[in-house]
Amino acid sequence: MKKAKKRYMNKKKGDETMAISAKPRTGALIVDAKDKDVFFAPKNNTTTKAIERFMAHKPKDGIVNPFKK
C-alpha cells in the first residue's frame, strides 16, 4: 500500500469499511461538519450584545438621539 493512502487509513485492523470512509476528502468533511455546527450554533458575539452596549449609553438630558428614543 502506498504511503499516502496508509496515512488516512483507520487504525482498526480488519475493518475495511472504516478505512474506506476515512479517505482524505471524506475524513476532512467529517471534521469540518463538527466545526460548522459550532459556527451556526447561537453565540454571544451578535449584534444583540453590541446593541445592548449601545443602548446602555444614554445621551445627556435634552439631547435627542434618533436611535435611542
Next chain:
Amino acid sequence: MTCPYKYANEIEYDFSLLKPEDYDKLQAFSCGNEVLDAYIHSDVIKKENEHVYVNCEDGLHFKIWDKKTGEILGFVSLAASAIVFNVDTTYTTHLSAVKIDVFAINEKYQKLHYDEESATDSDSQNHYYFSDEVMGSTLLHIKNTSENNVLINYIFLYSDKEKVHFYERNHFERFHRFMVGENTQEIRNNIPMYIRLE
C-alpha cells in the same frame, strides 16, 4: 480646530443619506487616513460640469452629522453583499450580508469619550467612545433594514490591522476558517471580520 464637546453624549447627531449638496462639508471632513480621505473627497460626490451627484458604485453613503453645526462627524458606506462559505471542497454557499465598505470618523472626534464614566474608567475594555456610538447606530440601522425590508444574516468588513481591537470591542470577530475574504489590492492587508445579526 478642536472638538467643541467635552463628551460625545452632548452631541445631537443624526444618521442620514449623503446628498450632492453635502459636497463642501465632505471636503472639510478628515479621518486622518490619507488614502481614505482622498477617496471620500474625490470619489464619493462627483462634480462633472454642472452635474453634481453621489457616486454609489461601491455602496450607499451615509453621513453622521452634528444637527447644531452641520459638521460631518462620520462617514459610513454600506452595500448588499454576501460572505462566501465553503461547505466542503466541492460545495460553496453564500451567507446574506451587508458589507460596511467604509467606516470613518472625523479625526477630531475619534478619541472623544461618550461620558465621564468612560473617561474615568481605568479598564480600557469599558471605554466607550463616539466611534463606538457611531458603530452602534450603524448596526441598529442595518438591523432595522433586516427586520423591515430585506433579510440580512451577517455584517462584515475589512478592518485596518490597527483597528481590529475596536471592532472586537463591538463584538465583531475574525472570519471563520470556512469564510472566504476578497483578495483585492485595496484590502489585501486588512483583516476580514464579521458579526451575526440577531
